[in-house]
Amino acid sequence: MASAFKYKAVTSTGETVEGTLDAKTKEEAVRMIRQNQQIPVKIEESKGKSKEVRELNLFQPKVKLKDLTVFCKQFHTMLQAGMSLSNCLEVLMDQTENKTLRTIVEDLFTQVQKGTVLSEAMKKYKKIFPPILINMVEAGEMTGTLDEVLGRMSEHFEKEGKINAKIKGAMMYPMILSIVAIGVVIFLLVFIMPTFIGMFTSSGVTLPLPTRILLAFSNILTTFWYVFLFAIVGIVFLLHRILSTDNGKRAYDRLKFRIPIVKGSIIKIVTSRFTRTLSSLLSSGIPIISALEASANVTNNKVVTDGIEMVVEDIRKGVSLAALLKKMNVFPPMMISMVSIGEESGSLDTMLSKTADFYDQELEAAIQQMVSMLEPLMIVVMAVIIGFIVIAMMLPMFDMMKTIG
Numbered sequence: 001m002a003s004a005f006k007y008k009a010v011t012s013t014g015e016t017v018e019g020t021l022d023a024k025t026k027e028e029a030v031r032m033i034r035q036n037q038q039i040p041v042k043i044e045e046s047k048g049k050s051k052e053v054r055e056l057n058l059f060q061p062k063v064k065l066k067d068l069t070v071f072c073k074q075f076h077t078m079l080q081a082g083m084s085l086s087n088c089l090e091v092l093m094d095q096t097e098n099k100t101l102r103t104i105v106e107d108l109f110t111q112v113q114k115g116t117v118l119s120e121a122m123k124k125y126k127k128i129f130p131p132i133l134i135n136m137v138e139a140g141e142m143t144g145t146l147d148e149v150l151g152r153m154s155e156h157f158e159k160e161g162k163i164n165a166k167i168k169g170a171m172m173y174p175m176i177l178s179i180v181a182i183g184v185v186i187f188l189l190v191f192i193m194p195t196f197i198g199m200f201t202s203s204g205v206t207l208p209l210p211t212r213i214l215l216a217f218s219n220i221l222t223t224f225w226y227v228f229l230f231a232i233v234g235i236v237f238l239l240h241r242i243l244s245t246d247n248g249k250r251a252y253d254r255l256k257f258r259i260p261i262v263k264g265s266i267i268k269i270v271t272s273r274f275t276r277t278l279s280s281l282l283s284s285g286i287p288i289i290s291a292l293e294a295s296a297n298v299t300n301n302k303v304v305t306d307g308i309e310m311v312v313e314d315i316r317k318g319v320s321l322a323a324l325l326k327k328m329n330v331f332p333p334m335m336i337s338m339v340s341i342g343e344e345s346g347s348l349d350t351m352l353s354k355t356a357d358f359y360d361q362e363l364e365a366a367i368q369q370m371v372s373m374l375e376p377l378m379i380v381v382m383a384v385i386i387g388f389i390v391i392a393m394m395l396p397m398f399d400m401m402k403t404i405g
Helices: 026-035 051-056 065-080 085-095 099-113 118-125 131-143 146-203 209-223 225-243 246-256 260-283 288-298 302-316 321-328 333-345 348-404
Strands: 003-011 016-023 038-045
Touching: 003 026, 016 026, 016 085, 016 099, 026 038, 065 085, 065 099, 065 146, 085 099, 099 118, 118 131, 131 146, 131 260, 131 288, 146 209, 146 260, 146 348, 209 225, 209 348, 225 246, 246 260, 246 302, 260 288, 260 348, 288 302, 302 321, 321 333, 333 348
Parallel strands: none
Antiparallel strands: 003 016, 003 038
16 A cells, blocks of 8 residues: 655756655655656655545545636646646645645646656546546647646636626525525514413403414424424435435426526526537537537536437437537527537637627626516515514404403
């Protein structure tokens, strides 16, 4: 089993470098350092766990899209400046702030020193590096355009991050409004309602039907609150299990395309991600079949991935991509037209990139429209529920006033 060795060495230019590598013996570690045109000065076995062990214990900070964006951008800049691949990785070990990604970069550096191709070394971490990044790096290595590919990937991840930020930002207000509404209802039922009802019961007033319904629900909530808690946890767990299955995910994704308020935004998100990814892959020389499958997976939508799987065979037969995408009945007409123009002019990747930029801009307007429709809807629902509670508490007061009068 390989061990981790810390070393200090001198390069051919006289520069002192330090690092960590995996080797079975100290002699093998020395040999690896010399193969990298460096003279070992000091080498000792690390007391920490080897990277093979650390790889199994990556319960550290998650690697976010922002981390991948910075990783690709820094890598691209250094390669473009003429630095060697191993030197780039060595610098990235010090520059990377995310601990998980730093550990992985250290292992990539070691693997590259041993002669492993970068894309092959990255395949060990498929849960960290998205398939599109690994495929693009592999294509860049084959064509000698790794620096361009990484630059394209940094832009890709940056735009993906902006889309995710727009979606999260747009949904923040409705989520807060929902939490506040639920909190107000629970407060009224648990703390306010029993006080009023005790007063009404002692006065001997016959409670109206809405008040009795609300009283019954309040008693159940205060007495059997743990049942509600377990029910909520059970529902969340059940939904998670259902959505983790292919059929459950497929049904959920199909439903998103049918809900009037969110349908427009979902279509634009899917179209933007699909076209941008497909454009990046095709421009890097990835075959059309592999590019389509990878692009469909990036959308994270089973309706799209199922549709692409169905049309792949027809693509092999030479059928027009635009015609097949139209058959899926998912993408908007403008996107289909742009694909058709790209196929006819031989500039499909360029047209897809322009389409992605267009739908990125459209997405912001679509999200704002969706939120502007959700807000009044949620306010109306909130007003109806709280209004019913207030009326149910006020009705017995009117009866008491009649009795007194």
